[in-house]
Amino acid sequence: MARAFTPKVVTANALIEGDVVYLTADDRWSRDHAEAELIEDEAHAQLRLLKAESQKNIIVGAYLADAKPGATGPEPIHFREAFRTRGPSNYAHGKQEAGHV
Amino acid sequence: MYKYNDFDEAFVRQRNAQFRKQVERRIDGSLTEDEFKPLRLMNGLYLQLHAYMLRVAIPYGTLSADQMRQLAMIADRWDKGYGHFTTRQNIQYNWPKLTDVPDMLDALGDVQMHAIQTSGNTIRNVTADHFAGAAADEIEDPRPTAELIRQWSTDHPEFQALPRKFKIGVTGSPNDRAVTKSHDIGLRIVRGSGGQTGYEVLVGGGLGRTPMVGQVIKPFVKKEDLLPYLEAIVSVYNLMGRRDNKYKARIKITVFENGMEKFRDAVDERFKVTKQEFGGVSADVLREIETFFAAPAFRNAPEDAYLAARNSDPVFRSWTDTNLTEHRAPGYAIVTVSLKAHGATPGDATSAQMRLLADLAETYGHGELRISHEQNVILPHVHKSDLPALHAALKIEGLATANIGLVSDIIACPGMDYCALATARSIPVAQELATHFNSIGLEEEIGALKIKISGCINACGHHHVGHIGILGLDRAGVESYQITLGGDHTENMVIGERAGPGFAYDEIVPAIERLLRAYLEVREDATETFLEAYRRLGAEPFKAALYPAEAARDAA
Numbered sequence: 001m002a003r004a005f006t007p008k009v010v011t012a013n014a015l016i017e018g019d020v021v022y023l024t025a026d027d028r029w030s031r032d033h034a035e036a037e038l039i040e041d042e043a044h045a046q047l048r049l050l051k052a053e054s055q056k057n058i059i060v061g062a063y064l065a066d067a068k069p070g071a072t073g074p075e076p077i078h079f080r081e082a083f084r085t086r087g088p089s090n091y092a093h094g095k096q097e098a099g100h101v
Numbered sequence: 102m103y104k105y106n107d108f109d110e111a112f113v114r115q116r117n118a119q120f121r122k123q124v125e126r127r128i129d130g131s132l133t134e135d136e137f138k139p140l141r142l143m144n145g146l147y148l149q150l151h152a153y154m155l156r157v158a159i160p161y162g163t164l165s166a167d168q169m170r171q172l173a174m175i176a177d178r179w180d181k182g183y184g185h186f187t188t189r190q191n192i193q194y195n196w197p198k199l200t201d202v203p204d205m206l207d208a209l210g211d212v213q214m215h216a217i218q219t220s221g222n223t224i225r226n227v228t229a230d231h232f233a234g235a236a237a238d239e240i241e242d243p244r245p246t247a248e249l250i251r252q253w254s255t256d257h258p259e260f261q262a263l264p265r266k267f268k269i270g271v272t273g274s275p276n277d278r279a280v281t282k283s284h285d286i287g288l289r290i291v292r293g294s295g296g297q298t299g300y301e302v303l304v305g306g307g308l309g310r311t312p313m314v315g316q317v318i319k320p321f322v323k324k325e326d327l328l329p330y331l332e333a334i335v336s337v338y339n340l341m342g343r344r345d346n347k348y349k350a351r352i353k354i355t356v357f358e359n360g361m362e363k364f365r366d367a368v369d370e371r372f373k374v375t376k377q378e379f380g381g382v383s384a385d386v387l388r389e390i391e392t393f394f395a396a397p398a399f400r401n402a403p404e405d406a407y408l409a410a411r412n413s414d415p416v417f418r419s420w421t422d423t424n425l426t427e428h429r430a431p432g433y434a435i436v437t438v439s440l441k442a443h444g445a446t447p448g449d450a451t452s453a454q455m456r457l458l459a460d461l462a463e464t465y466g467h468g469e470l471r472i473s474h475e476q477n478v479i480l481p482h483v484h485k486s487d488l489p490a491l492h493a494a495l496k497i498e499g500l501a502t503a504n505i506g507l508v509s510d511i512i513a514c515p516g517m518d519y520c521a522l523a524t525a526r527s528i529p530v531a532q533e534l535a536t537h538f539n540s541i542g543l544e545e546e547i548g549a550l551k552i553k554i555s556g557c558i559n560a561c562g563h564h565h566v567g568h569i570g571i572l573g574l575d576r577a578g579v580e581s582y583q584i585t586l587g588g589d590h591t592e593n594m595v596i597g598e599r600a601g602p603g604f605a606y607d608e609i610v611p612a613i614e615r616l617l618r619a620y621l622e623v624r625e626d627a628t629e630t631f632l633e634a635y636r637r638l639g640a641e642p643f644k645a646a647l648y649p650a651e652a653a654r655d656a657a
Binding site: 013015016017018019020056057060061077078079080083084087088089090091093094095 | 127128129130133134148149150151152153181195196198199200446449517518519526528529532575578579580
């Protein structure tokens with residue numbers, strides 16, 4: 001039996017700011033992991049990644065990251081992805097800053 | 102200090118103008134990321150976890166007051182008001198916008214700085230002893246040599262696509278503070294039999310995945326032969342080095358796989374050609390560069406104020422005990438300013454701190470600053486009579502921490518708080534260790550100790566050569582910290598030994614505390630350092646402290 005597919009989100013960095021972004025179901029790039037499209041099908045995941053990679057003037061380095069459903073939307077699984085949702089731990093910079101876009 | 106000539110100035114300006122156009126073409130879509138990436142890396146621009154990062158070279162760790170002020174300006178104007186000083190004497194800005202980077206590079210060019218070859222498979226920023234030109238134990242200032250190498254290696258057409266990155270470090274003192282044995286090429290200025298100075302040349306050192314101690318390829322290379330000899334080494338490596346596997350591509354592997362004898366023979370053969378090609382150029386240019394590094398006019402003044410302050414102010418006394426190093430000029434001291442206030446991020450300086458340091462360098466330090474690979478700032482030339490005023494001024498921006506060489510003076514790479522390569526965080530581990538040992542009051546009692554933390558196997562935090570090394574790894578989706586013991590970064594370089602299984606994030610500080618309490622138990626007296634005790638007793642008592650359950654089981 002094939003292994004169960006771990007759900008994914010498409011993530012990348014914004015071209016200009018480098019900020020972490022997520023592809024939403026309605027084809028926007030959100031700065032918020034909870035707004036990401038949680039992709040439960042492997043073939044669909046590849047198509048969404050291709051869609052992301054074609055947007056070369058908006059984002060850099062798109063890839064699929066493991067995620068799981070949460071109370072307010074998809075949540076990261078790996079600690080690296082968890083750090084990417086908020087920013088560094090030594091200063092309240094990045095997504096932890098007030099007024100962060 | 103070295104001043105750019107017209108050629109240097111034009112070269113940097115031209116590169117910046119080219120990069121500005123490249124950024125424009127990336128943004129308008131005429132360059133893909135695959136095309137743009139090597140171009141941005143050539144100019145020191147990385148994409149990290151949360152943002153871009155601009156790595157700016159501080160050649161051989163030397164900065165003028167004006168340059169430091171400009172670094173502060175750049176931090177305020179285009180970043181988040183701080184910079185991070187690295188273990189290779191660079192400064193990194195963690196939050197630049199792609200569209201701002203050309204302006205940042207121009208601002209650097211205004212003070213004769215750049216970010217060229219701070220990335221990519223090229224010869225990187227040449228590092229040197231941070232006490233260069235000031236240390237009492239120095240044979241000769243290594244910075245003219247480092248500057249010569251910078252000029253030779255910058256945009257060197259043959260060496261822009263080496264098998265892998267290439268790092269050179271230079272020391273002018275037998276007490277090696279530049280970690281030359283961990284470099285692809287290490288240079289140690291030595292005296293020849295006739296009293297003339299030349300270089301002992303080491304090759305094949307490196308940390309990372311396969312740590313190796315650099316080996317002597319030539320015990321003495323004459324000054325006039327330096328560049329042709331380096332050219333011979335790098336060109337032999339360029340041909341002989343592996344390109345099939347990036348983990349086997351550094352020169353340490355080339356030397357290891359071929360053997361030093363074969364590698365040396367190939368270099369000697371190549372040197373016959375390069376020596377002819379260079380003629381006397383290497384020596385001529387070096388002589389000219391040396392004139393830029395003349396010592397400042399040291400003054401003769403009484404030291405009474407210094408001695409009086411030491412007697413009356415215990416805080417000042419304690420700072421002078423830890424943060425000063427012997428200077429070669431009478432009445433002077435080398436001041437190491439700690440960027441490791443307990444709980445602070447190792448190597449980070451705010452723009453206000455940078456400006457204060459620039460002002461203090463001008464007032465008390467002949468306008469010179471240095472950045473150490475241990476991520477502190479040095480004022481290399483301060484007259485002792487100025488130390489009380491300097492110390493008082495440093496307090497204003499929280500820069501008077503008296504902890505150089507102690508448990509809280511930790512090297513830490515950016516780790517997974519910033520770095521895209523990291524497998525675990527390093528900064529918060531450093532912060533918590535420093536805060537913890539300060540709060541339990543053991544710092545002074547533990548004494549001289551080097552803790553070095555890397556957030557991945559690439560070892561930017563030099564963990565292999567820490568007396569205690571900490572390596573952060575990803576073990577099945579959880580941060581795990583491996584401890585190495587007994588490393589030594591000096592001229593007697595030793596790669597530390599792995600103590601055993603890793604510790605979870607919340608176990609690492611208690612583990613280090615057990616280790617250091619064990620050291621306090623077993624040391625002969627307060628003069629025996631951790632490293633000396635480790636060498637005398639071996640790993641066993643320390644492993645027993647790290648892994649008490651295993652030790653109890655073995656004893657049962």
